[in-house]
Amino acid sequence: MSLKKERIVIKVGTSTLTNELGNSNLHRMEELAMTIADIQNMGHEVILVSSGAIAVGANKMRLKEKPKSMRMKQAAAAVGQCTNMFLYDKFFGYYDKTVAQILLNAEDIMQEEKKENLTNTFDALLEHGIIPIVNENDSVSYTEIESEEKLFGDNDMLSAVAAVLCNADKLIILSDIDGFYNKDPRLYKDAELIVCIEEIDESTYELAGGAGSRRGTGGMRTKLQAADLAASQGIDTIVANGGNPKVLYEIVKGRQVGTRFVGHRD
Numbered sequence: 603m604s605l606k607k608e609r610i611v612i613k614v615g616t617s618t619l620t621n622e623l624g625n626s627n628l629h630r631m632e633e634l635a636m637t638i639a640d641i642q643n644m645g646h647e648v649i650l651v652s653s654g655a656i657a658v659g660a661n662k663m664r665l666k667e668k669p670k671s672m673r674m675k676q677a678a679a680a681v682g683q684c685t686n687m688f689l690y691d692k693f694f695g696y697y698d699k700t701v702a703q704i705l706l707n708a709e710d711i712m713q714e715e716k717k718e719n720l721t722n723t724f725d726a727l728l729e730h731g732i733i734p735i736v737n738e739n740d741s742v743s744y745t746e747i748e749s750e751e752k753l754f755g756d757n758d759m760l761s762a763v764a765a766v767l768c769n770a771d772k773l774i775i776l777s778d779i780d781g782f783y784n785k786d787p788r789l790y791k792d793a794e795l796i797v798c799i800e801e802i803d804e805s806t807y808e809l810a811g812g813a814g815s816r817r818g819t820g821g822m823r824t825k826l827q828a829a830d831l832a833a834s835q836g837i838d839t840i841v842a843n844g845g846n847p848k849v850l851y852e853i854v855k856g857r858q859v860g861t862r863f864v865g866h867r868d
């Protein structure tokens with residue numbers, strides 16, 4: 603029996619892409635590239651949504667502490683984005699894959715015309731076997747890095763928006779934790795993993811704590827918002843641990859990994 607070929611959006615957070623010192627986690631990035639290349643070789647189409655530009659840039663600029671002002675965050679993002687794309691290009695290139703950079707602002711997805719342009723670009727890239735790598739355009743926008751609302755919440759929302767824009771079958775959010783628990787496992791030892799969520803409502807949001815790890819910024823709340831948006835468009839979201847990118851194989855094969863948020867199908 604052959605597997606259905608799917609269009610899959612995979613989001614990786616800062617905590618998956620960088621180590622404790624804020625440097626690029628090269629081993630992780632390489633494994634991620636290899637796994638995604640392999641999944642593409644199985645006939646699937648993959649869009650990667652990648653964070654980590656500010657942390658990597660701050661490190662490369664040898665800043666003594668995490669940048670606080672907007673201008674420094676944006677400068678660090680400009681440096682780090684370049685580093686990340688260089689590394690992705692190199693790692694994916696090793697497996698004979700071509701990548702493309704897509705930087706987005708919130709405004710880009712609010713205007714019909716821009717939305718259509720984006721959808722066409724995604725389609726053209728995917729038709730040619732290219733792996734689009736998406737990030738928020740941090741150096742010119744501030745929705746992700748500064749706004750109170752954290753619209754894109756460390757790219758969680760951006761990944762859902764990308765999934766909707768390119769009509770994806772699946773959204774996979776890789777985090778530093780095994781999935782969505784009934785309470786924050788970093789605070790409560792007895793927290794239990796929830797394997798499947800059919801309906802996201804107020805009570806689900808109450809289970810998510812505040813912003814997450816030191817290096818991540820979104821926490822589970824923004825992942826729920828992303829899953830909520832994806833579900834409303836019939837797209838399943840899987841939240842799983844990115845510590846071992848090989849979990850992607852299991853997810854693509856439809857095996858139970860992490861937490862699955864079921865997309866609403868009429």
Ligand code: ADP
Pocket residue numbers: 614615616617618756776777778779781782783784785786787788809810811812813814815816817818819820821822
């Ligand atoms: P990433 O950079 O991977 O997006 P975040 O640090 O932003 O990661 O989000 C993941 C974190 O969310 C976890 O490490 C955990 O501390 C926190 N969290 C809060 N509530 C929950 C919950 N109910 N289930 C799982 N994790 C939770």
